[in-house]
Amino acid sequence: MREFRRRLRRLERRSHPRFGLVWLFGAALCLAAGAAGAAAVGQQAPEFRLPQLGGKGSVELARYRGKVVYLDFWASWCPPCLTSLPLLEEMRKEFSGDQFQVLAINVDRDPRKALEFLARRPVGYPSASDPEGVWPERFGIPTMPTSFLIDRGGVIRHVHEGFRAEDLPGLREKVRQLLASGAR
Numbered sequence: 090m091r092e093f094r095r096r097l098r099r100l101e102r103r104s105h106p107r108f109g110l111v112w113l114f115g116a117a118l119c120l121a122a123g124a125a126g127a128a129a130v131g132q133q134a135p136e137f138r139l140p141q142l143g144g145k146g147s148v149e150l151a152r153y154r155g156k157v158v159y160l161d162f163w164a165s166w167c168p169p170c171l172t173s174l175p176l177l178e179e180m181r182k183e184f185s186g187d188q189f190q191v192l193a194i195n196v197d198r199d200p201r202k203a204l205e206f207l208a209r210r211p212v213g214y215p216s217a218s219d220p221e222g223v224w225p226e227r228f229g230i231p232t233m234p235t236s237f238l239i240d241r242g243g244v245i246r247h248v249h250e251g252f253r254a255e256d257l258p259g260l261r262e263k264v265r266q267l268l269a270s271g272a273r
Contacts, residue, residue, distance in 0.1 A: 127229020130248060134160070134239045135227050139217035142195060142203055148217035150243070153190045157267045158239040159260075161193045162225055163216075165206035167233040173252035178212040180261060188268055194219050196233075240267055 128135055138149040150158065161177060163170040174193075181191040193216040195203040200218045207216065219225070228237065231250055238247035238260075247263050249256065 127231075128227070128237065128245055128248075129229075130245050132245055133243050134158075134237060134245050135224075136243075137194075137217070137224055137227075139194065139219055139224070142200055142207065142216045142218045148192060148194075148215045150192070150239075153192065154243055155241050156188055156190045157184075157241060157264060159189075159191045159236060159264065160239060161191065161234055161236040162196060162228070162230050163193055163234045164196050165202040166197070169252040170206075170234050171210070172254055173234050173236075174207075174210050174212055176252075176254060176257050178214065180257065180264070181212075181214050183261070184264060184268065189264060190214065193217065194224050196220070196222050196225055238263055238267065241271075 134150060136150050138147050138151075140146075141148050150160070159177065159180070161173065163174065177191050177193075181189070191212075191214040193212075193214060195216050196219050197203045198220045200220060203216070203218065225235075228235075234252050236249040236252075237245050238249070240246050246267060249260060
């Protein structure tokens with residue numbers, strides 16, 4: 090576990106746009122060791138309760154039971170997160186708030202960096218802080234960002250690794266399908 094975190098933090102320090110592919114490959118290798126117990130499609134999403142960035146309460150998955158949830162793991166040092174956060178905010182606004190919720194877990198060691206990031210790219214959905222990196226390991230995320238589409242009953246229905254703008258239409262369709270199914 091300590092070795093996993095050490096390698097991930099070393100990659101974080103080296104992250105720079107030109108190191109993007111190297112970072113993604115390295116992160117995938119580092120995280121693969123923890124993926125054996127990873128949250129997977131068809132399984133209940135691990136329940137969590139974490140402090141909200143900025144210290145305004147907490148973010149708790151159970152609070153959103155009955156809604157379709159898009160759970161996104163992100164970091165300020167993650168180049169694809171520059172693209173994903175504003176587009177996820179756009180997607181959040183497209184669906185009814187009483188049926189759909191975007192949640193995020195930030196893994197920056199220094200939450201101030203995440204708050205600075207959000208000051209430049211504000212979002213209207215809750216973002217939790219996990220500076221110790223406990224929850225990416227419990228979910229077994231293979232790369233940053235990684236997201237989980239969770240149905241109304243708390244079951245993972247889709248895992249999305251990485252992010253490109255052209256991914257958004259497919260993600261919207263998956264959300265629509267879950268909302269239409271009414272599955273619990």
